[in-house]
Amino acid sequence: MPKIEVNEEAFYTLAGRRWNLTEGGEAERASFEEALTCAKAELDSDPQADNAGLAPAERILKIELNDTNRPDLWSTAGCARQLRVYNDGKRPEYGFFSRQGSVRKAGRKVIVEQSVQKARPFLAGFVAAGKAISDAALRDMIQTQEKLAWNFGRKRRTISMGLYRIAIIQWPIIYKAVDPDAVSFVPLQWDGPLTLREILKQHPKGKEYGAILEHEPLHPLLTDSKGAILSYPPIINSADLGAVQVGDTDLFVELTGTDLDSVTLAASIMACDLADQGYTIEPVEVEYQYDTPLGKNVVTPWYFQEPVFCSLARVEKFLGEELDAAECVRALNKMGCKAEAIRAVERGETEEKDGVLLYPPEYRNDFLHAADVAEDVMIGRGLANFKPARPRDFTVGRLTPITLFSRRVKELLAGLGYQEMIYNYLGSKKDFIDNMRSRGEKIIRIANPMTENYEYVRDSVLSSLLASESVSGHAAYPHRIFEVGKVAFRDDEENYGAVTSQFAGFLHAGADANFNTIAGQLQSLFYYLDREYTVAESTDPRFIPGRAASVLYQGKAVGVFGEIHPEALENWGITVPCTAAEIDVSGLL
Numbered sequence: 001m002p003k004i005e006v007n008e009e010a011f012y013t014l015a016g017r018r019w020n021l022t023e024g025g026e027a028e029r030a031s032f033e034e035a036l037t038c039a040k041a042e043l044d045s046d047p048q049a050d051n052a053g054l055a056p057a058e059r060i061l062k063i064e065l066n067d068t069n070r071p072d073l074w075s076t077a078g079c080a081r082q083l084r085v086y087n088d089g090k091r092p093e094y095g096f097f098s099r100q101g102s103v104r105k106a107g108r109k110v111i112v113e114q115s116v117q118k119a120r121p122f123l124a125g126f127v128a129a130g131k132a133i134s135d136a137a138l139r140d141m142i143q144t145q146e147k148l149a150w151n152f153g154r155k156r157r158t159i160s161m162g163l164y165r166i167a168i169i170q171w172p173i174i175y176k177a178v179d180p181d182a183v184s185f186v187p188l189q190w191d192g193p194l195t196l197r198e199i200l201k202q203h204p205k206g207k208e209y210g211a212i213l214e215h216e217p218l219h220p221l222l223t224d225s226k227g228a229i230l231s232y233p234p235i236i237n238s239a240d241l242g243a244v245q246v247g248d249t250d251l252f253v254e255l256t257g258t259d260l261d262s263v264t265l266a267a268s269i270m271a272c273d274l275a276d277q278g279y280t281i282e283p284v285e286v287e288y289q290y291d292t293p294l295g296k297n298v299v300t301p302w303y304f305q306e307p308v309f310c311s312l313a314r315v316e317k318f319l320g321e322e323l324d325a326a327e328c329v330r331a332l333n334k335m336g337c338k339a340e341a342i343r344a345v346e347r348g349e350t351e352e353k354d355g356v357l358l359y360p361p362e363y364r365n366d367f368l369h370a371a372d373v374a375e376d377v378m379i380g381r382g383l384a385n386f387k388p389a390r391p392r393d394f395t396v397g398r399l400t401p402i403t404l405f406s407r408r409v410k411e412l413l414a415g416l417g418y419q420e421m422i423y424n425y426l427g428s429k430k431d432f433i434d435n436m437r438s439r440g441e442k443i444i445r446i447a448n449p450m451t452e453n454y455e456y457v458r459d460s461v462l463s464s465l466l467a468s469e470s471v472s473g474h475a476a477y478p479h480r481i482f483e484v485g486k487v488a489f490r491d492d493e494e495n496y497g498a499v500t501s502q503f504a505g506f507l508h509a510g511a512d513a514n515f516n517t518i519a520g521q522l523q524s525l526f527y528y529l530d531r532e533y534t535v536a537e538s539t540d541p542r543f544i545p546g547r548a549a550s551v552l553y554q555g556k557a558v559g560v561f562g563e564i565h566p567e568a569l570e571n572w573g574i575t576v577p578c579t580a581a582e583i584d585v586s587g588l589l
Contacts, residue, residue, distance in 0.1 A: 001066050002151050003044050004143060006076040007136040008051070008059035014080035014276060017087060021047035022059065038086040038335070038379055039079055040067040057136075068450050071152040071266070072363040075144040077273035085336045086380070092336070094272055094362050096126075096281040099303040106285035106299045108171050110254070114289040115177040119213075120220040120233060122292065123175050124267035124300040125254035127166060127282040128274040132249050137277060141244075144273065148266050149234070154451045156209050159257040159266050160234030162222070164241050166250035170224040172287075175256070177218035185229040186239040196221070196232055205236045220256065230254075252284075260293055264302055265365045271301040272363045303362050309344045310373035311355035318374040321386060328356045331380030332373070336361045346370055348496075368447060402502055406484050406585055409504050412528050416521055418482040418506050423464035425486055426454035432463050435571040437541040442489040444498055459489040461505030462542065462580050466564070469509050470572040477576060478510030484585065501587075507580040515547045518561050518579035522551070531588055533558075542568055551583060559583035 012018040019032040029043070036042055044062040051059040065073050072078045085091060098104045112123055133141075145161045153159025180196035187194060187203055194202060196219050200210035212234060213219050222230040224241070231237040233256040244251060253270055257263040271281050281301070288296045294304065316322045325341030332339040338359040345352050347370065358373050360366075367373060378386075410420060429452070433440040444457040458464065461483050472479055484504045491499040508517055526533050535549040540560050548562025561581030569578060 001064055001068065002074050002147060003062065003064045004074055004079065004147065006061050006063060006079065007140065008061050009057050010136050010140070011061060011076050011080050014077055014084065016084040022051050035083055036063065039065065039073050039082040041065050041073065041079060068151070069366040069448070070364065071148055072269045074147040074151070075273050076140045077276045078269065078363070081276055082336065086334045089334050091333060091338060092276070094275055096271065096283055097301050097303045097362050098283060098299040103299050104283045106283040109285045109287055110173045110175055112286060112288045113174065113176040115218060116175055116220050117290050119177040119216055119218050120256050120258060122258065122260045122263045123254060123256045123286055124263050125252060125284045125286065126267065126271050126301055127250065127252055127284060128279040129250040129282060130280040131278050132247050133244070135246050138244065138246055144270065148269065151450060152262065152266065153257065156234040157212055157452065158259045158262050159255060161253070161255045161266065161270070162231045162233065162237050162242060163244045164230050164252040165244060165248050166252055168241055169252060170226045170228065172225055173230065174223050174225065176221055178221045180219040183221060187232070187236040188239050188243060190239065199232060199235060203236060209235050222254065261304065261365065264300065264304055268301045269363045301362070305360040305365050307357050307359045308367045308370065308373055309346055309355055309357050310370035311346050311353035313353055314346065314370050315374045315377055318371060319378050319386065320389065323377070325354060325356055327381065328377050331377045332356065332358055334380040335376045337376060401589060402586060405589055406502055408529065409585055410484050412525055413482045413504070413506055416524060418480040421465065421468055421481050421483045423483060423485065425458055427456055427458055427463065428453050429456055431467060432456050432458055435568060436460070436463050437565060437568050444488055444490055457488045459487050460582060461485060461487060461503050462582055465505055465507040465580065466568070466572045466574065469507060469574050469578060473575065478508060478512060480508050482506035502585040503582060504585050505580065505582040507578055509574070509576050509578045511576065513577040513579045515563055515579065518581055522561050522581050529588065538562065541565065553588055556587065558587035
């Protein structure tokens with residue numbers, strides 16, 4: 001979970017309330033911990049021990065955020081804003097945002113050239129002016145920059161951010177793609193000029209993030225109108241225009257990336273944070289030389305979020321209490337959300353119901369479903385305001401039939417000489433689609449993943465088994481491993497558009513792995529499960545054509561087995577033959 005360090009004095013000022021954590025004892029700490037619950041946060045260490053002997057202006061609070069869906073809380077201003085709004089119920093107003101039908105005037109412009117479309121296509125930016133940067137403020141900006149780029153931006157792949165001194169920039173700024181061997185500049189924390197290619201090989205930041213760009217023919221570059229280099233996104237700023245210092249008064253803040261919504265939201269978060277700290281936010285026009293979902297000319301910060309409706313019936317279902325619309329609106333206001341009572345149709349429903357329509361704050365984009373609205377109603381109302389209720393139904397716990405049957409499958413596979421494995425259900429496109437020679441037609445992609453390594457929900461157990469085999473070349477052969485676990489895939493006929501099922505997969509790796517071997521193992525499994533099955537020719541691209549078969553139970557396809565395709569083995573770096581089978585356990589009940 002994200003952890004932040006905040007300056008105590010700055011945090012209390014922005015939160016509108018003070019706690020004496022250094023000398024106040026357990027009561028004061030308990031009060032602060034309770035206040036943090038509205039941000040789903042808690043203290044990460046003992047403030048008394050951390051700040052012993054320090055002056056108030058130097059004290060640091062370490063806070064852990066328990067919600068990865070709210071990057072707006074990963075800063076001093078963001079976390080303090082949530083506490084302040086929750087305490088007084090007053091939503092902050094940010095008048096510098098452009099939105100559909102109301103575009104702010106921008107005195108400065110960034111031109112995004114056609115050349116950068118394939119390299120890193122999106123940019124958002126603004127100017128923060130009117131206040132000198134203190135040491136604490138600069139440290140917090142850098143921390144927020146790193147948290148957004150690392151956690152929310154998938155280690156700078158989808159988002160990176162730069163801060164620059166306005167005084168020495170000649171507008172308009174140009175964002176373009178260049179030959180990495182033809183352009184050089186002096187990067188931050190370096191003594192002499194390096195080409196972009198040399199930065200990736202020699203500079204510490206280049207070594208850390210170089211994998212993002214190293215295989216691209218053209219690399220992104222940010223310059224002013226006279227060619228002075230601001231930065232090499234997402235790697236490093238220049239040592240002159242990109243070297244922000246304590247005392248600077250006017251800053252240009254830019255964010256680049258590959259996902260427009262994420263870049264736009266991150267820019268909004270930074271703008272709101274700096275506005276809360278007393279800076280004047282001046283919009284910047286981004287002029288694209290190609291089409292984007294927001295058009296060719298976008299004035300940022302830009303409000304792009306859509307309202308979400310939640311019925312009162314759903315609120316009652318989730319929270320266990322009947323609340324009226326006015327109570328829900330008050331609770332949502334305490335979470336910083338604008339809301340109104342209306343009668344409308346909830347997504348996925350056909351009947352109009354009474355409920356609330358929520359307009360997400362400029363700095364939030366985590367309302368994907370009505371359930372998210374109900375959650376904010378719960379937090380805004382306060383957990384202590386829900387009356388405890390005794391259980392009304394008497395039930396006896398017992399294992400479900402699928403659990404009992406799955407245990408039987410596990411026992412049999414272990415008896416056949418296979419070792420059980422347990423895997424994550426989330427993974428990357430490379431693991432679940434590319435390496436498996438799959439088209440991914442039914443695979444489920446997560447709309448707002450925190451990292452590309454957990455972007456997809458697996459639709460097969462075999463990719464997980466091959467991932468283990470790919471790092472097991474040092475162990476004596478043959479290798480026999482299995483897993484019985486969940487998979488999910490899209491199904492338009494289902495109510496929620498997806499179905500989850502229990503699958504069993506087992507893999508045999510070694511010189512003796514062939515079609516007959518896996519066919520014999522499958523026959524033994526079905527014999528002891530007391531199930532009859534038939535086979536049919538399979539064209540599954542994960543297997544070698546002519547050496548794979550579908551498994552049919554009562555005339556319905558429930559699995560596949562055969563020899564893994566050499567291209568799939570090569571993709572995983574596996575050097576021995578592999579055979580595998582996968583069965584829908586749910587389909588055998």
